[in-house]
Amino acid sequence: MKILVCISHVPDTTSKINFTDGDTKFDTNGVQFVINPNDEFGLTRAMWFKEKQGASVDVINVGGPETEPTLRKALAIGADTAIRVNVEAKDGFQVAKELAKVVQDGGYDLVIAGRESIDYNGGMVPGMLAGLTGANFVNTCISLDVDGTAVTATREIDGGKETVKTSLPLVIGGQKGLVEESDLRIPNMRGIMMARKKPLSVVEPSGAGTETNAVSFEKPAPKGAVKLVETVDELIDLLHNEAKAI
Amino acid sequence: MSVLVYTESENGVFKKASLEVASYAKGIADMMGTSVTAVAVNGGDTAPLGTYGVDKVLNIKDAKLDAFNAAAYAKGIAAAAKAEGAQVVVLTQSANAKYLAPLLAVALEAGYASNVVSLPESASPFTVKRTAFTNKAFSHTEISTEIKIVGLGQNAYGLKEASGAAATEDFSPELGDFGVEVQSVDKATDKVSIADAEVVVSAGRGLKGPENWGMIEEMADILGAATACSKPVSDLGWRPHGEHVGQTGKPVASNLYIAIGISGAIQHLAGINSSKVKVVINNDPEAPFFKAADYGIVGDAFEVVPELNEKLRAFKAANS
Numbered sequence: 207m208k209i210l211v212c213i214s215h216v217p218d219t220t221s222k223i224n225f226t227d228g229d230t231k232f233d234t235n236g237v238q239f240v241i242n243p244n245d246e247f248g249l250t251r252a253m254w255f256k257e258k259q260g261a262s263v264d265v266i267n268v269g270g271p272e273t274e275p276t277l278r279k280a281l282a283i284g285a286d287t288a289i290r291v292n293v294e295a296k297d298g299f300q301v302a303k304e305l306a307k308v309v310q311d312g313g314y315d316l317v318i319a320g321r322e323s324i325d326y327n328g329g330m331v332p333g334m335l336a337g338l339t340g341a342n343f344v345n346t347c348i349s350l351d352v353d354g355t356a357v358t359a360t361r362e363i364d365g366g367k368e369t370v371k372t373s374l375p376l377v378i379g380g381q382k383g384l385v386e387e388s389d390l391r392i393p394n395m396r397g398i399m400m401a402r403k404k405p406l407s408v409v410e411p412s413g414a415g416t417e418t419n420a421v422s423f424e425k426p427a428p429k430g431a432v433k434l435v436e437t438v439d440e441l442i443d444l445l446h447n448e449a450k451a452i
Numbered sequence: 453m454s455v456l457v458y459t460e461s462e463n464g465v466f467k468k469a470s471l472e473v474a475s476y477a478k479g480i481a482d483m484m485g486t487s488v489t490a491v492a493v494n495g496g497d498t499a500p501l502g503t504y505g506v507d508k509v510l511n512i513k514d515a516k517l518d519a520f521n522a523a524a525y526a527k528g529i530a531a532a533a534k535a536e537g538a539q540v541v542v543l544t545q546s547a548n549a550k551y552l553a554p555l556l557a558v559a560l561e562a563g564y565a566s567n568v569v570s571l572p573e574s575a576s577p578f579t580v581k582r583t584a585f586t587n588k589a590f591s592h593t594e595i596s597t598e599i600k601i602v603g604l605g606q607n608a609y610g611l612k613e614a615s616g617a618a619a620t621e622d623f624s625p626e627l628g629d630f631g632v633e634v635q636s637v638d639k640a641t642d643k644v645s646i647a648d649a650e651v652v653v654s655a656g657r658g659l660k661g662p663e664n665w666g667m668i669e670e671m672a673d674i675l676g677a678a679t680a681c682s683k684p685v686s687d688l689g690w691r692p693h694g695e696h697v698g699q700t701g702k703p704v705a706s707n708l709y710i711a712i713g714i715s716g717a718i719q720h721l722a723g724i725n726s727s728k729v730k731v732v733i734n735n736d737p738e739a740p741f742f743k744a745a746d747y748g749i750v751g752d753a754f755e756v757v758p759e760l761n762e763k764l765r766a767f768k769a770a771n772s
Binding site for chain 1: 526546566583590636644742
């Protein structure tokens, strides 16, 4: 089985968010970038397929050279090769179109992407990729088993979960639950050394355009001070009469 | 020309979020001087949609669609959008709507903005405000395609009644190959889901163990709320992953969010930023959550929560 894992290069979850250039650009100053957490669960599941079922695992990112350390980290975790599509990612549709070209050229059976990236939270790339390539698609996937070309997957739904049957070729939008958090892998020294020698190919973009454009950004208004109360009666009164929340 | 809205129902009854997106679609239609058409799948009584601004309902009736299927639903909505000459398609941000929206975007070659929080700032260029960086910021996003798809965040617009009645027509689009087949659904039917909840009661490690969640469930029961938890709690296996709220879990945009024994890590706060009123109960007055809260009680959850439950029950009985 040939697996492609899509890796988003995102600010780590503790990052403070700021903007520059008149609030039109994300301020990367002092920000640590990591593998998107939803993608990390998918990458670990892909490693399981590699080790237990003999799959090959490539990782891919659409972005500039600054994203290469994140791809190298994925290689250090155990991916075989990495691909970087050399264009600044501006919207989900553009990313999905660039990924679709690589998926079709590379003949991948299974594409694992995170259900959304934790920066722009569009939640669109895996579904658009499935739509563009004609593959089956399971979103918010929390369990995935492949037997030949037959697939059994579980996905999170509002208020529960649902088990589905489908077949390869398949794209999934993965998330926490696909593997346990305790199973996530930290690159060890051997992995890091090996990753330096693994192929990281840079491919030129197909030139896909964008459908959306983030014109500017804004931070939420500062929060007023908390109103501390001494008794539950006071709290119920405030929630009812002031906040109108109950 | 019209604004098309996809309205979800359960057992034939339209969900509150669907009435909210109908209200929102009416708001856009008024801006653009056009009408609202709703697409329903096996919808029952469509009269409530008329009450919230829908002029026409296209009801797709097909027993094969009783189980949700993203590819087939997207095809059906795309066919409706084409039949109606829709300029804008509006969806909720339910798990199912988020699942089908990107497939719909490909089918319609339409730009898609998710997590939108208000009416478009302008119709031309079509610009909407959406959350980004998991509620740590907003993005003013322009959609440049002929057809625009908007995913409206939960509780972002509210319900707005409009006078009118919806004419209902059966609609039978070609649904194509389903690709994915549902085998089983495991859903607690008597519980409110986080996605549908007006009120969310959430607890963290301060509760010391899963055996102490009875009082949290009791409060949720009194308030008709969903239960949720912090990341460490789901990592420890005290509560299911589906209840984990935060940057890598679920976002919550409820009207009221009650956090009990949760310190308020930046990742958790990002997940609940869109909630309107936040209450914190914590015995540590230095807990970061107090800085993000509207109301707080510094106290032991094991003393405060049972008393609060008792008094909330009495309040509800007196005010129902």
